[in-house]
Amino acid sequence: MKEIKIGIVGYGGMGGYHESDLIKNNPNVSVKGVFDIDNSKVELAKTKNLVGYNSYEELLNDNEIEAVLVATPNDSHKEISIKALNNKKHVICEKPVTINSDDLLEIVEVAKKNDRVFMVHQNRRWDSDYLIIRDLYKNKQIGDLFQIESRVHGANGIPGDWRHIKKHGGGMLLDWGVHILDQILFMVDSPIKNIYSDLSYVLGDEVDDGFVTYITFENGVRAVLEVGTSNFIKLPRWYVKGLNGSGAIYDWDLSGELIVQNKLDEKIELKPIKAGEGFTKTMAPPSEESTTKLKLPNPSCEYEPFYTNFARVVREGVDPIVKNEEVYKLMKVIEDIFKSAKN
């Protein structure tokens, strides 16, 4: 397969991460050069033997560049993507793809008209913690999962500069929310029946500093999604309940466990425990014989890495792993959450 040469627009933290971690290690793609409105970033690129473009137009006029990675602040994704597509470049766009779902439809139209690929980088479909839970959901190691709780807790408030500003698409729902919602929608193959959401504004920003969303799917699965930036103690990254047991992944280090119910011939009589000013059988720990503790399985999935897939979509016309229809649905859900939280 002929390597695809990529030009990066926006060489901040995310653009740099694509270059050094994702693209460099993939034989199907390479970075040729960089444009950034901050000239120091262009100079930085030059020190890494990349071409430093003086303008976006210069990048687009480079005929060797087949694809553009858009890694700029959220509110500029649309304009930059459309310009690239109209210049016959394929586009990889960082998330959230746009500030509203209509803008995404517009981009997709332009891509179609120019016969070019437009793919959103929903990178967290490849996170190991996610893949472990997705596998539990599919393979039912602890029975059918009926409750999936996904939390991302930090204690540093909202980071950086533009993420505090509404018109730039700031706030946690458009930052981490886009990730953890995408993960759930890509896991649970069922329409949404009901959403309850509450956005947090305790830090005094004009954008949300966190949120909780409670989703009921038509197949009965419940999902709790939560992002917090004032959580000095973390709840588990993942907490799931299945018909035969429970599972937890505590943190990014993949510490965690599964507790599975054993099939026993006779019911073990429970011993009540003291719980506050009362006794409880209901909340007594299950007897030792009645459960087994298992290690978490290793992460695995049936799909290929993002850039391998991107290259094959471009060269071979295979299906993209991140489909624009999925991203559109995701953006609609986010709009619903903003709307319902306002009322």
Add this chain to the structure above:
Amino acid sequence: MKEIKIGIVGYGGMGGYHESDLIKNNPNVSVKGVFDIDNSKVELAKTKNLVGYNSYEELLNDNEIEAVLVATPNDSHKEISIKALNNKKHVICEKPVTINSDDLLEIVEVAKKNDRVFMVHQNRRWDSDYLIIRDLYKNKQIGDLFQIESRVHGANGIPGDWRHIKKHGGGMLLDWGVHILDQILFMVDSPIKNIYSDLSYVLGDEVDDGFVTYITFENGVRAVLEVGTSNFIKLPRWYVKGLNGSGAIYDWDLSGELIVQNKLDEKIELKPIKAGEGFTKTMAPPSEESTTKLKLPNPSCEYEPFYTNFARVVREGVDPIVKNEEVYKLMKVIEDIFKSAKN
């Protein structure tokens, strides 16, 4: 103060607990005798040097008995309480006081007419874990609490017999739900603005085997209340967020911690951490200098034990700690939850 002699109706687990743990150790009250429709329970009482009554009437006709403790299944509380009040006995009633709020109003009317005390035993207002959190809320050790999460997790399903049956007032909302809702309403002195609730029926009972309730109070405080009976891994009993830190009580053993934010002269630059297939500053752990870990404070409260208060309400006319208006409000909230969960 002249000791109040109590007759117990319903000498199961809860009736026995009152006798052996709460009343025996209180100088203001004592148990004289017991009635139970299960004769073996009456016989058991006799072995403990208590009077075993052959009928409820016999208990009520005992003029030495000044007060009746009602510790029968939920759907019989009303009839038994009213009969006692009409026989000029004071009444202590187990929770949930009645299956619906109108029944409580009826009982309170009868109590008023007979000039007798009717008090519901909301015992978990005295739980040590609760008192620690209530104290945090009042004394703001980690700043104003804006998020209070109270979870009771077990893995044994619904216990016993009548608790599975709707007409007997079974289900977890009327069992543990009544406790943890009462605790929150007794802590947060603000009207409720909004409630979202979801009841769980995964175990196939006709009553709920757990629930989650998300309350927004008018003063801005959020409460998450959750009871589960298929949680093989427990989330913390309490998890709270304040403006200056977070707190957790992990289990009934009062294991837990507070993490408090330090006031620092300069902002410490955060180091991004690897989190799945990406880097994050937002969710990086706060630097070592920026927080302090504290032990949980000891439990304390400004109010006296339940039976001390009950005796003083009867003898001295002081205010009850558990007010019938509070219990009525609690029952209304529970009715709202059942109603909203149906829709």
